[in-house]
Every structure is written in structure tokens, then in C-alpha cells.
Amino acid sequence: MYISTEAELKELVARASGEAAVALDTEFVWERTFYPNLGLVQLAVGRDCFLIDPLAVKDLSALGDLIANPDVTKILHDACQDLTILKQATGASPVNVFDTRLGYGFCSPTSILSLAALLEQTIGVSLPKTETRANWLQRPLSQKMLEYANDDVKYLTEVMKLIIRRAKSQKTDSWLLEEMKYYDNPALYEEVEPEEYFRRIKGVNLIKGQKLAVLQELACWREKKARAMNRPRSHIVHNNVLVDLTYKCPRQRNDLKNVNRLSPNAVKRYGSELLQCIEKGLNRPEAEIPAPELRPPRKPAKDLIMRLIAEKAEKLNIDPVLIGSSREVNLQLVTKSPDSRFFKGWRKEFMQDIFNQDNIGDLLGLSN
Template sequence: MNNMINTTEALTSVIDRAMKVPQVGFDTEFVWEQTYYPSLGIIQISLSDEEAFLIDAPAIKDMAPLGKLLANPDVMKIFHDAQQDLTILRRATGAFPQNVFDTQCAAGFVGLSSSISLSALLGDAIGVQLPKTETRTDWLKRPLTDRQVEYALDDVLHLHALHDRLYSKAQECGHETWLAEELAKYNDPGLYEDNEIQEVFRRVKGSGRLEAKKLVILRELASWRESEARRRNRPKSWVLSDETLISISRNSPRSVEDLNTIKPISKKEIQRYGEALLREVKKGLSIPKDKRPKVTAHYKDEESLGARVDFVLAYMKGKSMAAGIDPTLVATRAEITSLVREGPDANINDHRLLHGWRREFLGEDIIMLLAGQLSVRLDTNTGLPQPITDIK
């Protein structure tokens, strides 16, 4: 059988069949080295554990049929580590995905890591061993070798059995409702939009060491760099380095002459971006104090906060271990810190931990701990934290 789909007609034929099955396995292979956006090489889909196809993405001009499948709520799409694949497919097809099952996410609800690799999960869950021989291959080069084709097909042929095993295990653990709630995030169109450009400065290395009046300049510079990288479809580090953005933010240049004194920006970069950089610096300087981003407090300045955060983290990890849920799925240290800082009167709208299954599992406990309405002891049998609510 010819597994490679390289025309819209062939794609339509396979998608028509996929629309009639309950589940379709999905994966993508791409190259992401010299571009802002990943360059999609192939898309793998499986209709069962025995039938799979490779979609030659560069060869197909119209991905609308695939988009219809992604958006069909009646067909479950099974991915491993779905977020990146779905974002890529959303951009390729224009469709917003519906009814997604993420095997990596599901693993976190059944006593495994929520960052586990597909090969490790297949081995742990259903005893399948996959060779990982083509992880650094060029998926844009044609023709694909027989080994590449076999590798790509293997990645989706076992997803159906893996789904069945993980969902069954989630039911055994009593976590299937929480899992369904977590997976519902993939139905939200906002998940796939480039709408956080004003927050990218938080990911600039060194941003945490800037005071507020410098941080607001970095925010404008980082947003500009992100837009420029998207426009040119080049890695943002190819536009300007993090080090350069930090240096400009610290020095707040008002003129090209000022820029020339700043390292490590080059003369070529000044010639190309000088006007834009000065414009963004000026914009940052004009923003009033009450509109500046908040500076993250450091533990050395808030020792008591650090102690409370460490205590809550230990409680979260212990409770997660006892329940068979990966603690990294529940909350990050930053989320715990934010909630602990606000205390028992925290605004529910500002914290993921105070919504849905996370509130039921942990959020309520944290609020009670912070309000002095809950205490914790170590279970002598398990060695794990155990809540005590009958405080006298």
C-alpha cells in the first residue's frame, strides 16, 4: 500500500474515511532551525492500530480537508504532547481543533510523568519498544527513506491502544473526570492565538534582575523583536539577542550616538534597527508607574514567603504522590508563589489553582492552610503529608 499522500485529492479520500472512525492518531514531523515558525515536513495519521498514512505537507497546497477533520468534534484526535503539534496544524489548516486526547497529559493522571516521551510511555503502558533512529532527520528532504517512513508510521500506529490503556487506568484511579477537564483546554481557540506578545519579555534571560522602570522598556523591546521575528519568519535571536535587549533596557538610549556606546549591539544592527529601538525605548520611558509590569520579588527579600511556598510545595508533592498525579501537572512553583503571596483572600480570577479540578484537588487545601483552618501531619505508614481539618 502507498502510505504517502501528496495530492489534495488523495488527502480528501483518506479524510473522508477518517471522518467515519471514532479515533484518529496524529503526529507531525518538522524542521525548526532557521525559522520563527516550524517548517512542517509530514503529518502522520492512523485510522487504527493497523492502518496509517503520511501526509506530504509541502506538496499539498490545500489543507482544508485536514482542517475539517481537526475541527470535527465527533472524531477523537489522539496526540502525544499535543500542544506543539496542534499549534502547527492550526497554522497549516486554519482550523481550531476539537476533541483531543493527549497521551502525555493522560500519563500524568495515572502515576506517570506528564513530560514522559512517547517511546518511554509505550514501553511502560503497553510494552511496545520503538527504535528512535530518525529523531534528527531532515523531514523536508525528499524522497523519504524507507527507515524514515517506518519511523514516522510507528509513531501513530500504537496511539489507539495507548489511549485505551491510559483511559482505562484513569478510570481505575478515579481521575477520568479530571483528565477530561484538563483535555478540554485544547478546545479553546485562545490556546492557539499569538496574543501574548506583551508578556514575552518575561522569558528574556536576565529580565528578573531589572527594576520596574527598566523592565517596562524591555517589555516594549521584546514585543517589537517578537513581531519582527514573526514578520521575517526568523528565530528571534537572529533579530537581536537577549543580552542586547537587556543592555539597551538598562542604558535607556535616547539617540543613535547612545546606541553606539552600548554592547553587544553591532553597527549593522544599529543601521538596521536603530530607529525602531529608539522608538520602543521612548515608548517605554513614557509609560506611567502604575502601568509598568510588576517586578517579581525574590525570596532573599521575603524569607517568610519563601518558607511558606516551600511548605505548600512539599504538601502538594506529597498529596500528588499519594493520588498518583504528577505534581508538575497540578501547579508550577510560580503559581504556588503567586497564590501564597496573596493569601486566603486571593482573587479567584487570577489563579488557575482556584478553578476546576485543581481547586478540588489542592486549591481549597492551600486556602485553608493559609487561613490557619487546616494543619498537616506525616502519615506514619506512607511517610506522606496528611491534612487534618479538626483544628482546635
């Protein structure tokens, strides 16, 4: 059923609010903009699938009420991006989420599966891939697009139940349900602070001191500019250009021509602002210069810990990636942070016997 009015949406949400669980998905276009353009929201309630048209329904706050309803489980596949888009569209922070991709990792050796692959492996359903690059902002949507959109939610409730049954059979269901609380954190759906974006730029670990302040100023400026103009970051100034600007620190407009990949058009439009950022960074007081990015050297103990995690995960038939990444283990060996997720909840339970081997607990900082 196609939902194109606020009244229809409110009626649908009233029905969905009486269910224990509903399935959600989104279709969007994200090509030449900073923010994705939401084209469709799919909602499965019981055996029925509904397609909500956000181009026709301008006020999606009723959908936000459902997303924020703690009594209704929202089932999604690879949930984070969809939930972030829905938070932007509705203003509501999601709670009570079940991610079928993440959940599958608690009853199989991998949690890195597309929805199509997951459906084939769990319930033997093959999805057509004909509409993966469709323009979801066009109207009317074709019949094939409508069918494709329905398929993305119609099987999710069945898959969730199957995953929970399998996890219960191997006694990992409590870990699975605990991990789903991850999606209840409102901070997960917030934009990174512009002042912190510089830490996501490749090569930041090689930059220190005053030049790190320069990179921070440049990245912060670009982040604010991209958001205000709703254009991709690379359409303003590419990451590589920011890094080259940081190393060369041009002080005059004419010097900008020596910066790799900085186009004449970008110099014309943004040259003065770029020079101002560089000047601000170079003149920042030493006490206000950001701490350099910590990129720890490879620790020999890391390989041992990763092997022990993989071996135990294989015995339990869960995805070792869920416990922690190689970089996360390596970083913990250096920082020994008492707030590490290795020391909390189900991960601590998983790691307990590993902590007791070869002083690994001490190496990771468990005794701190």
C-alpha cells in the same frame, strides 16, 4: 499510505470522520525561521497509518475539518506544539484532544515522558531513534524516515485506551477527561501579542518604571520584525542585548557601540529603529507604563503546601506537577486570586482536604 493530493486527503478525512478516535503527529524543521516548516503530517485511522505531504498538498483545509470535528478524538503525544503548527497550517482550532503524555500523569507519578519512554513503559515497544534529526523537508523521504513517521502514530490509540483503563481503576479518569478540555481553548494556539512579549524576557522582574516601557518597546519591535522576516528572535537582536539596551538607554547612534553583544551589522541594519524604540519608551506617559512583573518572595507556607500536594499525589498515583507548580503556589500565596485554577474543577476536589489543614485555604485566598 502516502497522501500527496487534495483528493486523497479529502477521501482520507471522510474515512477518519467516521472513527471515534484517530492519532496525529507532525514532523517539521525549525532552525533558521521564526515559524516552523511543516514537513509531514501523520494520521493513524484504525490499523492504517497515512503520511500526508504538506509540500504536495497545498490546501490542508480538509485536515482542518477533522481537527475541528468534536465527534472525533484526536490522540497526540505532548500535543501543544503539534496542534499549534496544525492550527497555523489549516486555520482550524482543535477540539476533542487526548494527550497521552498529559494523560499518563493521571495514572503514574510522572507525566514528563518522551513518546519512546512512554511506549516502553506502557506496551513494551522500543522505537528506533535514528531519524530524530532528519530533514523532513527533503524529498523523497527515505524508507527509514517513513517507518519512523509511522511509528509515531501507530501505537497511540492502544496507549490511550490503556491510560484510560488505568485511570478508571484508580478513579482518576474523570479528572483526566476534564483536564483534556484544556486543549479546546482556541487562545492556546494564538501567538502572544507583540506588546506582551517583554514579560517573557529573563530579568524583566528587575526592571521598573520608564525603563520597563523601554524594554516593552524594544521587545515589541523585535517581535514584529522577527515575524515579518520569518527569522528567529535571536537573529534580529538577542534578549541579553535588549536588556542591556534597556539599562543603558543609548540616545545617539555612536552610543550603541557600548551595548554588549550588539554587533556592528545589527547597528547598521537596526540602529535607527532601536533608538526610536528607546526614545518612545522614555517619553511614554507615566499612566501608560506597564505594571512591573510580579516575582513574589519565597513564602514559608509554599513548602508545606507543595509537600502536602506531593504526598496526596503519591497516594493517588498521579503526577503532582499536574496540580500546580511551585511558582504557581507561591504566586497564589501572594495574589490570593479568586480565579486560581486551584479553586476550580478537579483541582479543587484534589485540594479540598489540603485547604482544611493549617488554614491553607485562607492562605491561598479561598475565602476571598
